[in-house]
Amino acid sequence: MKKIVFITGATAGFGEACAHLFAENGYDLIINGRRVDRLIALANKLEKKFNVAVLQLPFDVQQENAVYAAINAIPTEWKNIDVLVNNAGLALGRDFFEEANTQDWNTMIDTNIKGFLYVGKAVAALMTERKKGHIINMGSVAGKQLYEKGNVYCATKYAVDAISQGMRIDLLRHGIKVTSINPGAAETEFSIVRFKGDDETAKKIYDGLKPLSAMDVATVVFYCTTLPPHVCINDLTITCLQQANAVFFNRHS
Numbered sequence: 001m002k003k004i005v006f007i008t009g010a011t012a013g014f015g016e017a018c019a020h021l022f023a024e025n026g027y028d029l030i031i032n033g034r035r036v037d038r039l040i041a042l043a044n045k046l047e048k049k050f051n052v053a054v055l056q057l058p059f060d061v062q063q064e065n066a067v068y069a070a071i072n073a074i075p076t077e078w079k080n081i082d083v084l085v086n087n088a089g090l091a092l093g094r095d096f097f098e099e100a101n102t103q104d105w106n107t108m109i110d111t112n113i114k115g116f117l118y119v120g121k122a123v124a125a126l127m128t129e130r131k132k133g134h135i136i137n138m139g140s141v142a143g144k145q146l147y148e149k150g151n152v153y154c155a156t157k158y159a160v161d162a163i164s165q166g167m168r169i170d171l172l173r174h175g176i177k178v179t180s181i182n183p184g185a186a187e188t189e190f191s192i193v194r195f196k197g198d199d200e201t202a203k204k205i206y207d208g209l210k211p212l213s214a215m216d217v218a219t220v221v222f223y224c225t226t227l228p229p230h231v232c233i234n235d236l237t238i239t240c241l242q243q244a245n246a247v248f249f250n251r252h253s
Contacts, residue, residue, distance in 0.1 A: 002052070006030040006081045008061060008119055009088030011038035013188035014138060017218035018085050023050040025222065030078060032057045032070075032088070032119075061088045061115025062107075071122040080130060083225050084123045086116055087138040089160075091153040091194040105152045112156035113163075120167065128174045134232075135171070136221055137164045139182040141237060145246035154246075157182075161235075168234060177232040179224045184239030184246070186212035208251025212240050 005022045009015040011033035019031055023046040033039050036058045043054040055078050059066040089112045092104035120135060127133030142150055143157030161180060168178040191202035217238065224233045242250045 002026060002028045003082040004028050004030065004078060004080060005083040005085060006032070006123060007085040007087060008032040008115075011035045011042060013087075013190060013214050014183070014186070014217045014221070015085065015087040016042065017214035018087065018221055019046060021215070021218045021222050022083070023052045023054075026050075026052065027083075028053040028055075028078075030055045030057055030074070030081070032059060032061070034058065034060050061119055062110040064114070064118050067115070067118040068122055071119070071126075079126050081123055081126055082133060084120070084127075084133070084135045085138070085221060086120055086123075086135060088115055088119070089138060089156075091190065092196070094149045094153075094194060096149055097151045100151065108153055108156050112153075113159045116160060117163065120163075124167070124171060124176065127176050128171070131175045134177040134179065134225055135167065136179045136181060136224060137167075139164065139180045141182055141184045141239065141243075141246040144182060144237060147246045150246075164235070179233050180235045181217065181221055181224070182235070182237040183212055183217045184237070184243045185209060185249075186214065186217060188214050209242050209249065210240055211243075212238065 005027045007015050007018050007029065010019045010031035019029055019042060023029055029046065029052060031039060031042060031054060039056045039058055043056050046052060047054050057070045059070045061067055092107055093101055137160055139160045140157040142154045143161040146154045164178055164180040171178060185206065187206050191205045192199060195201045220238050
């Protein structure tokens with residue numbers, strides 16, 4: 001029987017790369033995203049290329065009722081989820097605190113914290129019935145160290161770090177693994193979304209760097225799922241060679 005991985009935010013970036021890698025390794029997939037056209041295209045591609053089954057769950061993680069309705073309605077044969085990649089998240093704006101757009105704050109909090117919680121709770125409930133599962137939460141170096149104009153985005157990723165620790169403690173009695181993956185600079189759609197389609201500004205973030213790719217991060221995510229049943233990587237930070245932490249870079253090596 002094939003293992004099942006559930007990936008949120010699967011239509012781009014880390015989520016899409018994880019979908020490809022898990023499918024390549026024989027997992028059946030439950031993929032979530034808001035962009036239905038991308039979900040359909042990804043499902044068709046993975047099913048054809050890797051001969052796996054793909055269940056599409058198009059919902060916005062910000063919508064609590066939609067999250068629970070979709071996950072509770074998963075067909076019985078799909079409920080034995082082995083791995084959750086709790087990946088959906090975003091940054092919006094990079095502004096000084098007093099100049100920030102509060103709607104950007106609301107969207108980040110609703111997605112990165114509330115949506116993260118809704119999905120985690122719904123899937124954890126399925127895993128606890130089996131006393132088995134692995135939850136991988138996508139954090140960030142921004143959840144380890146603040147940087148200028150990071151304010152609320154960093155706060156949401158600090159929350160992911162704290163909630164991951166809480167989940168690990170509370171799910172310990174059920175034998176469920178909880179791993180937090182904290183990437184540094186990675187060239188995906190992340191910066192384009194953050195700067196609201198301003199490609200030029202987004203590209204400047206990576207000036208002088210060879211940043212992580214989405215597949216670099218997906219490879220680490222997948223590795224964490226390959227360890228023996230008694231071994232769990234609790235917390236892992238990954239950066240490119242030219243990045244020391246959330247602040248310090250060597251852009252010209």
